[in-house]
Amino acid sequence: MPSETPHVASSALTPYHVATLSERPDLLNLHQETGGSAWPEFMLHDPVAVANWGKMMSYFAGDQLSLLVGDKIAAVVNMVPLKVDADFGKLPDTGVDWGVEKSVSDHEAGIRPNALMGLQVVVAKEFRGKKFSGIATREVIAHARRHKLEFVVLPVRPNEKHLYPLIPMADYIHWKNPEGLPFDSWLRVHKRLGGDMISICHKSMIIPGTVGEWGDWTGQSFPGSGRYIVPFALNPIDIDLERDRGLYVEPNVWVVHHVAV
Ligand SMILES: CC(C)(COP(=O)(O)OP(=O)(O)OC[C@H]1O[C@@H](n2cnc3c(N)ncnc32)[C@H](O)[C@@H]1OP(=O)(O)O)[C@@H](O)C(=O)NCCC(=O)NCCS
Numbered sequence: 001m002p003s004e005t006p007h008v009a010s011s012a013l014t015p016y017h018v019a020t021l022s023e024r025p026d027l028l029n030l031h032q033e034t035g036g037s038a039w040p041e042f043m044l045h046d047p048v049a050v051a052n053w054g055k056m057m058s059y060f061a062g063d064q065l066s067l068l069v070g071d072k073i074a075a076v077v078n079m080v081p082l083k084v085d086a087d088f089g090k091l092p093d094t095g096v097d098w099g100v101e102k103s104v105s106d107h108e109a110g111i112r113p114n115a116l117m118g119l120q121v122v123v124a125k126e127f128r129g130k131k132f133s134g135i136a137t138r139e140v141i142a143h144a145r146r147h148k149l150e151f152v153v154l155p156v157r158p159n160e161k162h163l164y165p166l167i168p169m170a171d172y173i174h175w176k177n178p179e180g181l182p183f184d185s186w187l188r189v190h191k192r193l194g195g196d197m198i199s200i201c202h203k204s205m206i207i208p209g210t211v212g213e214w215g216d217w218t219g220q221s222f223p224g225s226g227r228y229i230v231p232f233a234l235n236p237i238d239i240d241l242e243r244d245r246g247l248y249v250e251p252n253v254w255v256v257h258h259v260a261v
Contacts, residue, residue, distance in 0.1 A: 014069055014074070014127075014130060014132075015069070016067050016068060016069050016074055016135075017067075017068050018065050018066070018067055018068070018139055019065070019066050019068060020061065020062045020063065020064060020065055020066075021057065021061040021062070021064040021066075022061040022062040023062075024066065025061070027066050027073070028057070030066075030073055031064065031066050031073060031076050032057075034066075034073045034075075034076045034122060034124050035076045035078060035120060035122050037122075037124075037125075038120075038122040039232075040217070040218070040230075040231065040232040040233075041216075041217040041218070042207055042209070042214070042217040042218060042230070042233070042248060043205075043207070043232075043250075045207050045209060045213075045217065046096070046097065046205045046206070046207050047206075047207075047208070048096075048097040048100055048101060048205075048206075049096065049097070049100055049205070052100045052101065052104050055104050056078075056080055056100065056103065056104065059103075059104065059107045060079075060080050060081065060103070060107075063078075063079045063080060063081060063116065063143065064076070064077070064078055064079070065077040065079075065136075065139055065140075065143065067132065067135070067136060067139065069127065072124070072126075072127075073124055074123065074124055074127040074132055075121065075122065075123045075124060075127065075132045075133075075135070075136045076120075076121075076122050076124075077118070077120070077121050077136050077139060077140055078118075078119040078120050079116045079117060079118045079119060079140060079143070080099065080100065080103035080104075080116070080117050080119060081103060081106075081107075081113035081115070081116055081117075081147070081149060082099060082102045082103040082106050082113050082115055082116075082117055083102075083106050083111050083112065083113050083114055083115070084114060084115045084117075084151060084153055086114075086150075086151075088153075088196075088198045088199075088254065088256050089198070089199070091153065091198060091199060091201065091254045091256075092201065093201050093202050093203050093204075094201065094203050094204065095155030095201030095203070095204030095205070095252045095254065096119065096155045096201075096204045096205050096250075096252065097203075097204065097205055097206065098201075099117040099119070099153070099155065100119070103117065113149060114149060114150050114151065115144070115149055115150065115151040115152065115153050116140065116143065116144045116147070116149050116151075116152050116153075117152075117153050117154065117155075118137075118140055118152060118153075118154040121133060121136045121137065121140070123136070133185075133186065133189050134189050134192065134193065137189055137190065137193055138193065140152055140257075141193070141257055141259055144257075144259045144261075145259050145260065145261055148261045149259060149261070150258070150259055150261055151256055151257065151258060151259060152256070152257040152259060153254065153255075153256050154190070154195075154254070154255045154256075154257075155201050155204045155252035155253070155254060156186060156187065156190060156252055156253045156254075156255045157186070157234070157250070157252050158172065158173065158184040158186055158187050158234075158253060159184065159185060159186040160183075160184050160185060160186075161184065161234045162231070162232045162233060162234055165229050165233060165234060165235055165236055166229075166236070169200050169202070169234070169235075169251045169253065170200060172184070173187065173197065173200070173253055187253065187255075190255045190257070193257065194257060194258075195255040195256065195257045196255065196256050196257075196258075197253060197254070197255055198253075198254040198255065198256055199253075199254050200251055200252070200253055200254075201251065201252050201253070201254055202249070202251045203249050203250075203251075204250050204251060204252035205248075205249075205250040205252075206247070206248075206249055206250075207247070207248040207249075207250070208245065208246070208247050208248075209245075209246050209247075210244050210245065210246070211239060211241060211244050211245070211246055212244075213246070214230075214237065214239065214246035218230050218231070222239045222241070222246065224239075224241065225239055225240050225241045225242065226238075226239060227239075230248070233248055233250070234250055234251060235248070235249065235250070235251060
């Protein structure tokens with residue numbers, strides 16, 4: 001559905017407009033570069049996401065948003081439609097990987113979606129700190145409403161958790177700031193917009209690699225087997241030299257927004 005209506009980012013007073021990749025296929029490369037540039041290399045090697053990315057961009061081009069300020073991309077939003085059980089307690093432990101596969105298989109089986117799953121919101125570096133994360137999240141909810149989808153479900157990656165890799169997610173998500181809101185800024189954005197924190201999806205992304213690949217992805221040496229802290233990973237990674245294997249299991253947090261359709 002066209003959404004090339006001008007919007008005003010009121011809190012930032014930065015006028016922007018929204019274009020989907022169906023409306024602006026010419027933006028595909030810049031859109032993907034902006035999205036990918038926010039992540040450490042290892043996050044780009046989740047086999048499930050890699051195997052399905054092309055299909056998602058093709059099947060769901062109309063659900064990939066670029067927030068444009070002039071001709072610059074200020075933020076990108078990637079999301080996929082899927083059918084979820086309204087008993088959110090059943091949202092699986094396998095978060096992102098589950099949603100990626102389900103969106104593709106639902107589409108191929110002709111199953112009507114009732115939800116949008118958010119995969120990522122990335123604010124381009126030069127536009128950070130201007131409240132675009134909340135603006136982008138509002139656009140996700142508005143997009144769901146336009147498409148008559150009742151729920152927005154997100155396996156949220158709390159964006160400061162990487163600074164506390166030894167703290168269990170179950171403790172971290174309950175940390176509060178002095179105002180009594182979530183300590184984590186990304187969880188705070190969702191809370192302010194009415195999102196409900198449902199559960200932790202402990203195995204949201206599973207990223208295996210050889211020890212050599214982990215060395216290439218991180219620039220670190222892994223001289224012995226054991227658990228290692230790696231910058232920007234939310235938990236330590238496991239290295240097994242005998243099996244020549246490194247494994248990162250990323251935990252996320254299911255957050256649900258109910259959409260008034
Ligand atoms: C997370 C991200 C989307 C935030 O976007 P942003 O536009 O810079 O943030 P905003 O200006 O909207 O601020 C949102 C909140 O985060 C806080 N914040 C922003 N950057 C922060 C930082 N580096 N450290 C701590 N808090 C931060 C702000 O203070 C604000 O909280 P408040 O309103 O309670 O004061 C952006 O940093 C980003 O794209 N990061 C990389 C990708 C990512 O982690 N995406 C989220 C998971 S998919």
